[in-house]
Structures are given as C-alpha cells and as structure tokens.
Amino acid sequence: MRFFYLGMKTELLIVKETANSYETTSHLKGMHPNRLAFDPQNEKCVYCTTNGDGLFKSEDGGESWNQIGQEDIHSSKVTAVAVDRNGVVYAGTEPSHLYYSEDIGETWNEFKEIQYLPSKENWRFPPRPETHFVRWITPSISNSNHMGVSIEAGAFIRTEDGGETWKDRPEDSPKDTHTLLAHPESSGRLYSASGDKGYA
Template sequence: MSTGNGETGQLLLLVATRKGAWIYHGDGERQSWRVDGPHFLGHIIHHLVLDPRDGRTLLAAASTGHLGPTIFRSTDFGRTWQEAARPPAFGPAINGLPARAVDHTFWLTPGHVEQPGVWYAGTSPQGLFRSEDGGTNWAPFSCINDDAQYRQWFGTVQDGTPDGPKLHSIIVDPRDAQHLYFAMSGGGVHESLDGGRTFAPLVDGMEVVEGFAVGDVTFHDPHCLRLCPSNPDRLYQQNHCGIYRLDRPGRRWQRIGRNMPAAVGDVGFPLVLHPRDDKRLWVLPMDGSDVWPRTSPGGQPAVYGSGDGGASWQRYDSGLPASQAWWTVKRQAMSGDREESVGLYFGTTSGELWHSRDEGRQWACLARHLPEVYAVETAYPT
C-alpha cells in the first residue's frame, strides 16, 4: 500500500489528508520540493509522524474501508508499510460503563528519548493508548479510558467536534518521561506526574462557551496544546475560547488572545511555537462568530505571530489571497521547522499547502488540488 521512491531529503513535510498521504522532500534552501505519493490513496490518514529518535520510522494513523481504524508503520520512508498487529482498541466494558469502539486514531506522539520503542496515541472517542514496540502492538494506557469521572468528562459521541470528540496533543516532557500532558475536545487539559498512572485536570483560567459551567471539565474544549521546545515550563494553548499561556509551576492559564485584534478574535485550531525562543508563536485565526463558520475571518486569511509571549500580535498575510479565501485549517495542519529562519507550513481543507521560509513574512503556495488536509508535520530524516 505505498507509492513513491522513498528517498530521504534534508527536510520532510508529512501531509495527511482525507484521501491519502504525501511526503514532500525539501532541498537545503527550502526552495524546491519533490513530492512522494500518494500513499494509501483513498484512505483517510489522520496523522503521519516521523520518529525523531531514529529519523526513519514513520507511523500513519489511518481509517480504511476494509480494515477500519488502524495504524501503519514504515521503516523505509514509505517504500513499504506494515499494519499494526494490534491497533488501538478499547477493552470490554467494565465498572458498569457502556462499551466503546474506536472510530479512528487521531493523534500520534513518539515517547521519551530514553524510551525508544514507546509511542502514544489519542483516539476518537477519547482514549489514550501506548505501544512499547515501535507501534506494532497497542494497549489502553492509564486509567482514564474506563474511569467513571473521565467518562463523564468525555461527554457523548454527539458532543464536541463535528467529526467526533478527540483526545489529542499528547506531550512528553523532554526532561522527564514520567511527566505527561494531553488535551481533549471536549474534556480539558490533563497532566500526569507519575508516568500516566494518574492524571489530573489542568483547566484553571480557561473559559468555556457562555451558558455552560466553567467548573465542569466536560465543557472545556482545547483545540491544540504545545510545550515550548526551548522552555518545557511554558505551554501555549489554542482553545475554542481563546489563546492561552501557562508558566509552570503555575496552574492558571492566562488568556493572551485578548491582545489579538478584536475584529479577528482569538479563535482557531493550530498553534506553532518557535524552536528556540519561548516568546515566539504563530496562530491562524478562524471566524469565531456566533454561528462558528470556522473559516478565515472575512475570507481574508492571515497568520498572526507574537514575539513577546502573546502581549502583542502582528498580522502576516503577504502572498496569501486578499479576499474570497474561505479557508479552514485544522488543529494538526500547521507546523514549523527548525531552521535559523523558521519555516512555517499549513494545509487547508480545500487541499492547498502553503509555506513561508521567513517566519510568516512572505507566503507561497507549495501545492494545490490535494484532498482535504488533516495534518502537516515537519521532520528531519537520517
């Protein structure tokens, strides 16, 4: 189930879509790109991730017509793929709770550098899973999948995002493999200090939609959670109700999105952090008016960046359409590279892939006519 020659390059863009996956190989200057794909043509690929610990193992979270929700693994950059022997699946019903079935695996995260075979996966409906053999066999992880309190916070399959509630943004503290975070739409942000044996909500300061109880974790809807590579004590969050920053050991989120232009607002899905500066970040706002169009405000897409931790924001739209571009960019569909002048990349639900080589100041379209883009990740192969 693969196409393309699978050669490696200096920078990869891993693009997961509604109808397959593509790998873009960039040259050293990020001026030209060679496309490899499609892989899994016709199948939904929710996330495609390269393991940074070995620089060669790819995992793809897939929904296929005949195999259902599963995970594929490649150790040769997509020349060949092997299906997981045991993909994520909920166990039998216990504690009197209703049985659940995985609709799809939504999020993949490699484990700590000291745990080379470990991967984590988040599913829809909300579930947390772990593999200890590089993605071949998966098992439910932690207590949350069948914990009565968490099941209440999960809500029902009718709640949350239009295509199902999700557990996402699984983060491993690079300093401590026992320190984990994840987020849920809906169901809030959660933290473990004991390697996942227990988790606790981390939602103080986060707002919820008017009319709902801020004290009920069920109604908290983080869209994207990121930990600063240069400062693991700082986290940023793009939420259904704003953009937030959290500085540990504090536990209260600060809504930095209040400093965005009022006409644009601070609602959106993706969020990208600078690899070396914990004060620099970028978001791509969506229209958050009452009917929630989830498209670029006014049909005029722009990336907004902050260089001071969210105290102020600058609009970056040079090269992007000036009007009638009603884009939606999903929470996994924007990423950045590690170059001296950070490259930014995002994909749209209308199948366009855009990039900037200068931290958002100038944009160009890298690809058009792809299927709906679900996720964009950058990676460095070895």
Template sequence: MKYIQLFLIVILIIPSSADAQRRRSRQAPAPPPVHDSLFHGLKWRNIGPFRGGRSVASSGVVKEPMTYYMGSTGGGVWKTTDDGITWTNISDGHFKTGTVGAIAVSESNPNLVVVGMGEHAARGVMTSMGDGVYKSTDAGKTWKHIGLEFTRHISDVVIHPTNPDIIFVAAQGAQYGPSEDRGIYRSADGGQNWEKVLYLDDTTGASSLSMDMKNPLILYAAMWQHRRYPWTMESGGPMSGLFKSTDGGLTWDKIKEGLPKEFGKAGISVSRANPERVFAVIEADGEKGG
C-alpha cells in the same frame, strides 16, 4: 647551554602567540543586527503537492533539514527530500484509506515514521474515516498496519525521543456516534501491543497530545467531548479538559487552575526551550476562549 637557551625561547614564544590570538578575538567585529526590514520582500508561496488536498499533519526530520512528510485529508502521505521542490506520494498501494490525521518521525531513528489515520478537524465536508496506525522502518519505502483500526480519527502521534519503541496515539474517535475506542493509547513495543491509558467516556476523545522531550515521563493531553450530527456539530461539555501525566502516561491528573469550567476542543503544547511553559488554545464561550 644550547639546550637551555632553546628551552627559554620556546617558553617565550608560546605565550606571545596566545596573546596575539586573544588580541585578534577582541578586535573581531560584532555581527550586524538583524532588522525586520530585511524580510519585507519575503512572500508565502504554495510548494505543493498539488493533488493532495488540505492537510492537518506534517513533520520534519531531526538532522535532515530538507526532508519533510505531509499527510493530506484525502491523498495519503507525501514526502520531500529537497525542501519542498518536489514531492512524492509514499502511501499509495500501502494504505487502505487516504485521510491522514497525524505524522511523527522518531528523533532517535529517522527511518521510523508513524502515521495516524483519519482527519481530526471535524467539519461538514470531512473526508472518510481512517483505519488506525501505519508504521515504516525504512523512511517511508514500505509500511505495516499496526492496529487501532477503530479509532477512526487520530489527532496526534508522539514518539519517545530516545526510545522509539514507546509510541503514544491521541484518538479522537468516531464522529457520528458513541465509541469506546477514544482516548490516549500507549505502546511500549513499537506498536505490536497497545494499552489505553486515558479514557473518560464514549463521547470524549483526545484532541491533542504533547510530550516534554526533556523529560518524556511528562505528557499533556486535551480531551474533547463532542459529537457530529448530519446537520450540526455538538462541541464541549463537562468531560472536556486538560490532563497531565508525570509517569510516562500510566496515570493522569486533570488540570483545573485558571481554566474555564467547561470548554470545547483544545490544543496543548509544551515548550521545547522551556518545559515549564505550556500553551493551550481553548474553545469556550465569549472571552473565556483563546
């Protein structure tokens, strides 16, 4: 009889405790709403580095919220591990050139950093051309040059989210003359070998590249027909366009619906939250651009 009574008591206590917990959770106050007025006191400030010059390349590191890399247009690659309070140059003595066009850090291996050289924003006071691609496997302590020396100006580097051996490079190419080293390049072995998977002609380079990180077989590229002269910039033409690949970059189709027939430089990005949503910024005549 004692065992039966104890059994009944235990059965009665358990649901009673669960009911109390449910009552407490129902009574928990909702978090206060966040109003824009709370942020009016925030101001932008320069966190350096103060000797790097302007920058067109930067990258954070997944699961390391205080670590960032920045590539300047004349001062190489800089790194911070304390949210920008201090910066250290990690390319001096390793790189042959100092102008950086793109940086990517592997999402599956934070020690893998890939840098594409050559400022890609064509302008009258551009710094020197780049010399291809550099790779680090120890978070920037040491570097190895992995090719594409004649791409000159690289606009984007993209690393596959789960297979860090798959790397894409968007090469804008030489500024002042025709070059067959433009286009989208793909490596399946960590940069030991490269295949040019999208090429239009010797005056049309790749100005932007974006991967659907939820389905890495899907990529979007912006191709830019352009040439720089000492006295002017020639931008746009019939070869410029947006392209999509659904087989991991092996083949590409031109996107036409809803776009200007001819345009200049473009940037493209697929949403991480909703890959059905793709954004493009396009240089075109009048109200066609934007």
C-alpha cells in the same frame, strides 16, 4: 535535503526536495491521514493515524507503510499520535481512549484510568455530541514521566508519573484545546491554542 509530509483528505503526500525542484509521492491512498509523529531516536521511523483505517508505521521514512495495533487498539479512528524521547509511542482514539507501546508499535496497552476522571461525563465533540476523541498528545521534552493530553472537547489532562495516575483538568484550564505544544527551551511549560481560552 528536506522532506515535507502532507496529510490530505484521501492520501498522504511526501514531498522531497531535490537540487532544482521537488518530487511528490502518494501514500495511504483512499485513507484519511490526520496526524504524524516521528521517533526522535530514528528519523526513518514515522507513525501516521487515519480516520477509519487505524494506525500505520513506516520504518523507511515513508516509502512503505504497515498497519499496526489492530489487536490492541480498539478503534479504527486513531486521532492522535506522539513519540517521547525514549521511543515510547502514544496513540489516542475516538471515542477517547489512550494507548502506549514500549516496543515501537508491536504491542499496546491502555491507560485505563482516564476513563474514571470526573470530567469525562462532560466530554463531547459539539458537532457530534454523542462522541469525543483524543485531540493532542504532548510528551514532555525534559521529563519522560510527564505528558499532557487534550480531549476534544472537555479536558486537558496530565500525568507526572508515566501514566500511573492522571490529573484531571484544572478548574481554569481550557476545555477545548486544539493544539498542545512544548518547546525545548521552556522546560515545564505547555502552550495551548484553544477554542475557549485563546492561546496561553
């Protein structure tokens, strides 16, 4: 049996495949869900970001949802979420701040070093140049210390030591990475679909 999660403008739809048809239920009504992430250690544990209502978590595959991170994540516009192979959860916001939780979303800390990267002075979202946001978070599949993060727009940044230090965008890397993916059969490689460099 398969499930499909569809983030719509004002709700999250969960479509359940049955023997002869599909069943659809609506969740997070009136909100704007925009990113989903599943815990690889627990397929029933799902995280969903919203544009204005913060971050939500489900522990039953999407049947029920609870808001999390209100005390520690200092923006209601949560724009990216990911979970690494060890169950560490990462969340990005608008404006661009990056957080992590080592206790399945109960408490959060911030990777503050990214605020001092040289490229930050050029981070801006073209339709609203007064702001910018974390677009994509991609933990490594093979190395839990490695992670790539894209900022909309302005940078692809990365860490190779679990967030202790961060490397700013390489000179020839995309500034406008829309999607950043890893593949389990291509260790050490990231795939970027971007607005300024195409697909690499």
